[in-house]
Amino acid sequence: MSQKQHYKITVNGKEEEFLAEPRELLIYTLRERLNVTGPHIGCETSHCGACTVTIDGKSVKSCTMFVAQADGKDITTIEGIGSPDALHPLQEAFKEHHGLQCGYCTPGMITRATKLLEENPTPTEEEIRFGMAGNICRCTGYQNIVKSIQAAAAEMNAAKEAAE
Amino acid sequence: MKDEVASRKERAENLKGMGCSRKRVEDARFTQGKGNYVDDLKLDGMLFGDFVRSPYAHARITRIDTAAALEVPGVLAVLTAKDLEPLGLHWMPTLAGDKQMVLADGKVLFQGQEVAFVVAEDRYAAADGIEAVEVEYEELPVLVDPFEALTSDVVLREDTVDANGNPVDGAHGPRKHHNHIFTWEAGDKDPTAEVLANAEVVAEETMYYHRTHPCPLETCGCVASMDKVNGKLTLWGTFQAPHAIRTVVSLISGIEEHNIRVISPDIGGGFGNKVGAYPGYVCSVVASIVTGKPVKWIEDRMDNLMTTAFARDYWMKGRISATKDGKITGLHCHVTADHGGFDACADPTKFPAGFMNICTGSYDIPTAYLQVDGAYTNKAPGGVSYRCSFRVTEAVYFIERMIEVLAIELNMDAAELRRINFIKKEQFPYQAALGWEYDSGDYHTAWEKALKAVDYDGLRAEQAQRVEDFKAGKTRKLMGVGLSFFTEIVGAGPVKNCDILGLGMFDSCEIRIHPTGSAIARLGTISQGQGHATTFAQILASEIGLPADSITIEEGDTDTAPYGLGTYGSRSTPVAGAATAMAGRKIRAKAQMIAAYLMEVHDDDVEFDVDRFVVKGAPEKFKTMKEIAFAAYNQAIPGIEPGLEAVSYYDPPNMTYPFGAYVCVMDIDVDTGVTDIRRFYALDDCGTRINPMIIEGQVHGGLTEALAVALGQEIAYDDMGNVKTGTLMDFFLPTAWEVPNYETDYTVTPSPHHPIGAKGVGESPHVGGVPCFSNAVHDAFRAFGLRHTNMPHDHWRIWKTANELGLHG
Numbered sequence: 001m002s003q004k005q006h007y008k009i010t011v012n013g014k015e016e017e018f019l020a021e022p023r024e025l026l027i028y029t030l031r032e033r034l035n036v037t038g039p040h041i042g043c044e045t046s047h048c049g050a051c052t053v054t055i056d057g058k059s060v061k062s063c064t065m066f067v068a069q070a071d072g073k074d075i076t077t078i079e080g081i082g083s084p085d086a087l088h089p090l091q092e093a094f095k096e097h098h099g100l101q102c103g104y105c106t107p108g109m110i111t112r113a114t115k116l117l118e119e120n121p122t123p124t125e126e127e128i129r130f131g132m133a134g135n136i137c138r139c140t141g142y143q144n145i146v147k148s149i150q151a152a153a154a155e156m157n158a159a160k161e162a163a164e
Numbered sequence: 165m166k167d168e169v170a171s172r173k174e175r176a177e178n179l180k181g182m183g184c185s186r187k188r189v190e191d192a193r194f195t196q197g198k199g200n201y202v203d204d205l206k207l208d209g210m211l212f213g214d215f216v217r218s219p220y221a222h223a224r225i226t227r228i229d230t231a232a233a234l235e236v237p238g239v240l241a242v243l244t245a246k247d248l249e250p251l252g253l254h255w256m257p258t259l260a261g262d263k264q265m266v267l268a269d270g271k272v273l274f275q276g277q278e279v280a281f282v283v284a285e286d287r288y289a290a291a292d293g294i295e296a297v298e299v300e301y302e303e304l305p306v307l308v309d310p311f312e313a314l315t316s317d318v319v320l321r322e323d324t325v326d327a328n329g330n331p332v333d334g335a336h337g338p339r340k341h342h343n344h345i346f347t348w349e350a351g352d353k354d355p356t357a358e359v360l361a362n363a364e365v366v367a368e369e370t371m372y373y374h375r376t377h378p379c380p381l382e383t384c385g386c387v388a389s390m391d392k393v394n395g396k397l398t399l400w401g402t403f404q405a406p407h408a409i410r411t412v413v414s415l416i417s418g419i420e421e422h423n424i425r426v427i428s429p430d431i432g433g434g435f436g437n438k439v440g441a442y443p444g445y446v447c448s449v450v451a452s453i454v455t456g457k458p459v460k461w462i463e464d465r466m467d468n469l470m471t472t473a474f475a476r477d478y479w480m481k482g483r484i485s486a487t488k489d490g491k492i493t494g495l496h497c498h499v500t501a502d503h504g505g506f507d508a509c510a511d512p513t514k515f516p517a518g519f520m521n522i523c524t525g526s527y528d529i530p531t532a533y534l535q536v537d538g539a540y541t542n543k544a545p546g547g548v549s550y551r552c553s554f555r556v557t558e559a560v561y562f563i564e565r566m567i568e569v570l571a572i573e574l575n576m577d578a579a580e581l582r583r584i585n586f587i588k589k590e591q592f593p594y595q596a597a598l599g600w601e602y603d604s605g606d607y608h609t610a611w612e613k614a615l616k617a618v619d620y621d622g623l624r625a626e627q628a629q630r631v632e633d634f635k636a637g638k639t640r641k642l643m644g645v646g647l648s649f650f651t652e653i654v655g656a657g658p659v660k661n662c663d664i665l666g667l668g669m670f671d672s673c674e675i676r677i678h679p680t681g682s683a684i685a686r687l688g689t690i691s692q693g694q695g696h697a698t699t700f701a702q703i704l705a706s707e708i709g710l711p712a713d714s715i716t717i718e719e720g721d722t723d724t725a726p727y728g729l730g731t732y733g734s735r736s737t738p739v740a741g742a743a744t745a746m747a748g749r750k751i752r753a754k755a756q757m758i759a760a761y762l763m764e765v766h767d768d769d770v771e772f773d774v775d776r777f778v779v780k781g782a783p784e785k786f787k788t789m790k791e792i793a794f795a796a797y798n799q800a801i802p803g804i805e806p807g808l809e810a811v812s813y814y815d816p817p818n819m820t821y822p823f824g825a826y827v828c829v830m831d832i833d834v835d836t837g838v839t840d841i842r843r844f845y846a847l848d849d850c851g852t853r854i855n856p857m858i859i860e861g862q863v864h865g866g867l868t869e870a871l872a873v874a875l876g877q878e879i880a881y882d883d884m885g886n887v888k889t890g891t892l893m894d895f896f897l898p899t900a901w902e903v904p905n906y907e908t909d910y911t912v913t914p915s916p917h918h919p920i921g922a923k924g925v926g927e928s929p930h931v932g933g934v935p936c937f938s939n940a941v942h943d944a945f946r947a948f949g950l951r952h953t954n955m956p957h958d959h960w961r962i963w964k965t966a967n968e969l970g971l972h973g
């Protein structure tokens with residue numbers, strides 16, 4: 001037990017202020033305090049990536065970050081990527097190419113993949129497999145995840161070209 | 165006529181029925197982070213429970229002091245076995261006929277065992293409370309080796325001996341020793357011994373199928389909520405068998421079954437981990453009754469790997485005999501099964517070693533004998549079917565390794581040895597020596613297709629060249645061609661010989677057609693990623709002629725779904741899928757009468773045509789199923805009740821026997837032990853194919869779990885009973901980086917007894933994949949004299965093998 005502190009974070013564009021113990025892990029802040037349950041917990045040791053969120057433009061495993069470390073930061077979770085009426089191309093592609101089964105890894109997978117494609121809009125299969133290696137899926141064997149990401153990349157690049 | 169055909173095709177396509185790669189209806193919510201898993205559940209005033217766990221593998225508990233813990237802010241209660249004992253809940257029955265401590269009753273039998281349950285306002289307070297509980301242990305000798313356990317004087321379980329220290333009978337008969345659980349046999353002992361004694365060639369091998377864990381990405385957990393006002397208990401949880409859990413909870417708690425509602429929400433993968441009943445469920449229920457508030461319990465990953473549901477841990481000793489030209493004549497198998505501290509396998513009651521007696525595999529072996537001895541040790545309980553039907557993975561690994569060893573003994577090509585021993589197409593239904601009746605198969609066709617697809621002869625030529633080059637010092641990489649041909653046995657199963665806790669292993673489906681021609685169907689199973697909401701709607705669409713998109717599938721709520729035994733052992737399609745088809749046919753039968761009435765003809769004069777009933781010989785006269793549905797609700801039809809509903813409880817006449825042929829091509833770096841899977845070809849025959857896209861996804865996933873088990877994944881213990889692989893740091897789960905692309909293929913041999921001919925596929929790739937990867941490793945070293953080495957074949961072990969074979973110069 002330790003003293004509660006005041007924190008302010010932005011989650012999916014919404015500012016949140018609250019009192020919490022500094023030892024609280026960000027994943028619990030999100031899931032239990034703020035009811036943002038898209039990011040999941042698979043290990044709490046930074047291995048599985050189910051808890052992946054984006055913080056200030058970088059992929060972060062929120063299970064191994066204290067809320068104190070996230071103070072003042074801008075956080076995006078799966079809930080902030082696309083909306084029911086306008087899915088992100090990655091969300092569309094995962095549906096289209098059977099990139100998920102139980103769905104438990106999916107929020108972390110897609111959140112990570114958005115960053116991957118920002119970092120490298122035209123990744124090779126090898127680059128996708130390497131860039132996604134921090135996210136474990138127990139169901140799909142990855143083949144269709146890779147396919148989904150390739151398809152989304154193609155789609156996004158085509159859209160960009162059309163806009164130019 | 166042409167138009168008619170075309171439009172029929174179009175109408176069929178509109179239904180998105182069986183055989184089409186329908187996109188999954190589940191995916192919209194999952195891709196948007198709107199799944200509803202148990203840990204997402206938040207109820208008013210909900211508390212959090214967590215365990216004090218034993219650091220020792222075997223110890224007597226001399227003192228538990230909870231006073232300090234109760235002082236911790238936020239802690240409301242601490243339960244120990246003493247609190248549960250007056251309720252008779254300090255032990256609980258396991259699905260295997262044994263019993264298991266819910267909380268340590270005077271002693272602990274494995275590291276991580278549940279000792280006390282701390283209930284607090286949130287998980288942080290619970291963690292603080294756990295720190296403050298004082299437990300004193302007196303260490304006892306630890307037995308981690310089943311062979312040692314079966315000869316040791318140390319008595320692990322006091323309930324296995326009488327007052328004089330002599331072993332008492334267990335749930336499956338007499339014990340040979342106080343740490344012995346059961347002996348189980350199949351086949352003919354003496355005739356097998358005779359065949360082996362007089363055989364021209366006998367190959368013998370001992371292999372250890374190591375302990376591992378299903379490790380779904382979501383761990384186990386539950387929320388129990390006792391509503392004291394109306395006496396109803398609701399239990400949400402990661403249950404692969406919600407109805408069975410309700411019955412178990414009722415039996416052990418005394419709460420009447422109608423006052424218990426069990427709900428399995430979305431489940432983040434199961435693979436066998438979520439079949440059994442765990443102490444966390446019982447403690448959450450008790451804690452909710454005690455506090456009057458909802459209580460949540462969620463395992464962390466270490467809890468999961470260390471305590472719930474290990475798989476395998478079979479020591480298998482085999483002898484296989486053949487004529488000089490390779491015709492197999494007999495098989496003997498003995499297994500020493502390590503069950504840990506409690507026998508908590510989730511096998512059908514009469515099968516304490518599951519379906520291990522499928523270990524004659526895909527071969528026509530006239531005489532065989534199997535004996536399995538179960539042993540207690542100081543390890544976690546479990547013995548679940550990790551992505552396989554009960555112990556089938558072990559059986560298939562055993563026979564597929566024995567075939568390879570026999571091929572070495574005979575100096576024969578392993579593909580050819582398989583080919584000449586396959587059960588022939590015309591022998592089905594085939595009566596196997598160890599008791600099963602295989603329903604259908606065409607092994608030769610599948611095998612030829614597979615070998616041709618990979619250019620088997622070409623691979624062997626390449627491999628021979630590689631060996632030459634290696635010997636000449638031109639390369640340090642060897643090449644292995646891994647083969648496996650498996651026959652699964654799934655769809656438990658016929659009620660006449662399959663039950664769990666006395667509950668027959670049927671399954672069920674209930675359908676309601678709504679007036680406007682859409683429908684809801686509820687089943688006794690529960691999806692954990694298999695996409696039931698998608699595929700069961702496809703079965704129905706084809707059966708009742710309403711579009712799959714207009715059919716909602718619901719599972720997992722015992723208040724609304726019909727009773728069923730749940731989803732594991734690839735039983736959903738063979739059993740619940742059959743129930744779905746049968747219920748659909750009942751709907752169709754009633755629809756036929758309604759259609760005939762509406763068109764003013766006799767029942768026999770109309771026939772079903774995709775999405776409608778037509779008057780025979782006059783296809784322009786028809787009533788669509790949509791019209792019929794409406795009529796069922798708005799017309800008074802003489803002699804027919806209003807409404808359009810049906811229910812079917814399906815008791816399968818036999819299991820189904822999916823099969824497949826796999827080939828793996830692997831390069832191995834002799835100096836580092838690193839493996840590189842160059843190619844993996846998987847041909848599956850799961851009978852009628854409901855959704856090819858989903859089948860392919862299941863194959864990719866199952867193969868990846870097979871790769872993990874064969875090449876690195878294990879639950880390892882040291883001599884003190886400490887778990888050495890309790891986190892994902894040490895427990896191998898492959899990432900995208902380690903996994904190859906798989907080539908999938910198929911043949912279709914429908915099951916003759918299943919209403920739609922489907923056999924189930926979810927587990928085949930795991931069952932067939934493990935021996936295939938393992939055989940590839942062995943095959944790479946065959947030219948250098950390797951016969952057998954135990955899995956997992958991680959880099960270190962492969963390096964060691966190469967070293968022992970003198971390949972490091």
Ligand code: FES
Pocket residue numbers: 040041042043044045046047048049050051052061062063064
């Ligand atoms: S839960 Fe954060 S990486 Fe696994």
Ligand code: FES
Pocket residue numbers: 099100101102103104105106136137138139140381432433693
């Ligand atoms: S879809 Fe189940 S873990 Fe990835």
